[in-house]
Amino acid sequence: MLSIINISLKGIFRDRIFQGIMALAVLFLFIPSAASLSMRQATELSITLSLSLISFILLLLAVFLGATTIWKDIERRYTFSVISLPLSRTIYLIGRFFGIALFILITALFLGAVSLLVIKVSSSLYPPSRAIQWNSIIVAIFFDALKYIIIVAVAMLMATVGTSFFLPIFGAVSTFLAGTITQQVYDYLQSPSAQKVVSSVVRNAAQLLYYLLPNLSSFDLKVNAIYSIPLNPSGLSLTLLYFIAYTGILLMIASILFERREMK
Amino acid sequence: MRAINRPFLFLLIGIFGYGVVLGPFTAYMKHKPVEEKLGYVPSVNLLRYVCADQKEFVGAALLTKVMMYFGGLMDKHDPNVVTEMPDYLGMSNMIHNALKLDPYNMDGYYFAQSFLTWDVKQYVIANKLLDYGMKYRTWDWYLPFFAGFNHAFFLKDYKKAAEYYQRAGELSGDPLYFSLAGRYMQKSGQTDLAIIYLSMLEKGEKNQTVKKNYQIRLAAFKEVRRIELARDHYIKVGGSLPVTVDTLSRSGLLSPPPTDPYGGQFYIEADGKVTTTSKFAFSKAKSNNLKKSGEPDERD
Numbered sequence: 001m002l003s004i005i006n007i008s009l010k011g012i013f014r015d016r017i018f019q020g021i022m023a024l025a026v027l028f029l030f031i032p033s034a035a036s037l038s039m040r041q042a043t044e045l046s047i048t049l050s051l052s053l054i055s056f057i058l059l060l061l062a063v064f065l066g067a068t069t070i071w072k073d074i075e076r077r078y079t080f081s082v083i084s085l086p087l088s089r090t091i092y093l094i095g096r097f098f099g100i101a102l103f104i105l106i107t108a109l110f111l112g113a114v115s116l117l118v119i120k121v122s123s124s125l126y127p128p129s130r131a132i133q134w135n136s137i138i139v140a141i142f143f144d145a146l147k148y149i150i151i152v153a154v155a156m157l158m159a160t161v162g163t164s165f166f167l168p169i170f171g172a173v174s175t176f177l178a179g180t181i182t183q184q185v186y187d188y189l190q191s192p193s194a195q196k197v198v199s200s201v202v203r204n205a206a207q208l209l210y211y212l213l214p215n216l217s218s219f220d221l222k223v224n225a226i227y228s229i230p231l232n233p234s235g236l237s238l239t240l241l242y243f244i245a246y247t248g249i250l251l252m253i254a255s256i257l258f259e260r261r262e263m264k
Numbered sequence: 265m266r267a268i269n270r271p272f273l274f275l276l277i278g279i280f281g282y283g284v285v286l287g288p289f290t291a292y293m294k295h296k297p298v299e300e301k302l303g304y305v306p307s308v309n310l311l312r313y314v315c316a317d318q319k320e321f322v323g324a325a326l327l328t329k330v331m332m333y334f335g336g337l338m339d340k341h342d343p344n345v346v347t348e349m350p351d352y353l354g355m356s357n358m359i360h361n362a363l364k365l366d367p368y369n370m371d372g373y374y375f376a377q378s379f380l381t382w383d384v385k386q387y388v389i390a391n392k393l394l395d396y397g398m399k400y401r402t403w404d405w406y407l408p409f410f411a412g413f414n415h416a417f418f419l420k421d422y423k424k425a426a427e428y429y430q431r432a433g434e435l436s437g438d439p440l441y442f443s444l445a446g447r448y449m450q451k452s453g454q455t456d457l458a459i460i461y462l463s464m465l466e467k468g469e470k471n472q473t474v475k476k477n478y479q480i481r482l483a484a485f486k487e488v489r490r491i492e493l494a495r496d497h498y499i500k501v502g503g504s505l506p507v508t509v510d511t512l513s514r515s516g517l518l519s520p521p522p523t524d525p526y527g528g529q530f531y532i533e534a535d536g537k538v539t540t541t542s543k544f545a546f547s548k549a550k551s552n553n554l555k556k557s558g559e560p561d562e563r564d
Contacts, residue, residue, distance in 0.1 A: 052321035
């Protein structure tokens, strides 16, 4: 499996998609001057812009790499040579996943380091009214990376059944959008006003979706990082456990489907 | 040879066409109606779902849009001539939307406080927004400081003002706010308090357009304070209230004569209160703006 992870990583670094998306990182250079537009919270704005840019880059990488890796292997018939090796399809799939997941973490580490530098510059130019919680920023970036690793797993699951890259790409994007709002919808449906207006059938269907779709809002810690609001350690531990369980389930379903997939 | 020249020829035609269109296009964009420039923002209920995990970014982007729009309008005119009315209602809606997306964003509260009170006279809306912000920014003394000022200076609710200043004092640990709380309880020193308030905002402001607005307002209040001091001296010496500001100037108590930076004339009311015909706003901006928003002046 290690060799598959290694090959995946090397392949990604050579990929033009990766190079194109990483070119977006140049935008970090403009953050201190963009943050100066703020009247009262220039440093907070620089944290907002940095975290948003990291999130956007990771989303693009997760969707494109997660959706196209398996599809490309099948298209280029690399999978045939893999099947002939003494290696199960599950190991191949999991290896590919860990390769991309590791790459997402490495990218988050790199972009995180750049953003810390940018925030440091901004905070020295415009001292914030409240001390920056550097730990919260690092934790927020880490959990952002975990969120996009879930999206990679979703995209790979869809790639195992899709015959083109459309299903994994649009499926991953739709899951991402839905996953960021499931908690809000759930909270709304629990409110007394929704109990009166929304029928029980819709409420039950929404509740089912709430448990089926990934709850990505728990991974969003931007507010804590930007405004130095204390993090909840037990909440973070639960989110981490949720990540392990949910990603594990996705990968197991993906491997079952991939094992049964007919390769032509 | 012909095949090579043809794209080059089309490129030249394209550049020429671009040059021809650019002038009228720039002029069109420059004179585009204000509402179109500020733009339409979909319902915040929709935005909340569409912007996924980028709520803070979208909130900051909306606020930047409002500030750049306002800054662009203010930069166009010299301080005494208002050529184009800001769309205050549109600005207020956009700020409210931005703060629903990111209720922690201080820029929104700060900017809304500056124009909702002095320019649009919507003190209740401003205070509701500040109360909303206080639920989130629980550490921030600025919000109760603003709310306290609004209650005392505009709404004349001194009890409420004292409560907010007490809270600002507790959060900041600054004895100034405890003293302000005490003074508001006594309903005194209105002009001095306005000067303290504006000086504090002006000092910490780095946006040059907003800073300039504060400086103009501060200059007006300093002139009022000068007249008040001359008035008190006149009463002390003569035993009666001066009828006009001119009386004070002629008696040598007020030199040089006061100038209202908003272009109005200072006068003394029957109860001795010093005020100005400009009501501390550029007159054209004020009247048109109120018509535009369709909302009454809460102070009247």
